[in-house]
Amino acid sequence: MLDIYLTDVQKQVQFKDYPGEHPVKFILNFKKIFPSVMELLLPVLPQDENLEQMTWESTREDFECFKLLLSGWGVIELRLNALKQYKDKEFADQLVKRAQLKRKELTQTQPQLTTLQLDxxxxxEIHALIDAELVELGEKFYLPTLRDLWKGQLSEQVLLSKF
Structure with a gap:
């Protein structure tokens, strides 16, 4: 369980909706996928430095973005598993690598983008690549849903990936 103190409303919340049993390990692994996690949830180490008692600080808005990233990755994993059935694991892994390369390219060509925007x-990009593959099976495009979920959190330019 993640114990999170929302600094803007001075409220403590507990968050349990993540995979695994070790929250610190989960966060450290999740930030490898989405580096902005470490900006959205700030670790607060207890005085005795016991990682089991670690708490986190965030704002309501940042916490909502964190939850969007978490649920967004869950959808990606489901869609990648479907793609693995249709194609194979190596093909699905290559899609993720292509999206990572695109992110790296955007980091260099669009330095004004924040870490959250890049995430x-x-x-x-992953959903666009998956959409392109699964449309052959009659699967609906997911990108409109993704944009709708993030509306209000990011600019229209970022939502539409128009640079």
């Missing part, structure tokens, strides 16, 4: 664009 969204990484998800956007």
């Amino acid at each position: 969204y664009l990484f998800m956007h």
